[in-house]
Amino acid sequence: MRDDDPPRNARTHAISTSERGSFCTARCACGWAGPARRSRERARTDGAEHLAGS
Structure with missing residues (x-):
């Protein structure tokens, strides 16, 4: 993993x-x-509950 990679637990939520x-x-x-x-x-x-729990 490089220093400029996002953390593994940081996922894009949309x-x-x-x-x-x-x-x-x-x-x-x-x-x-x-x-x-x-x-x-x-x-x-x-969907809103998923975002709140993320």
């Missing part, structure tokens, strides 16, 4: 949502994905 049929899922750039939800708002809340 939440997005995707829809498939009547379900919405929050996803993060770090690879995390929340459960499929019927409520878009609940999927967004899942």
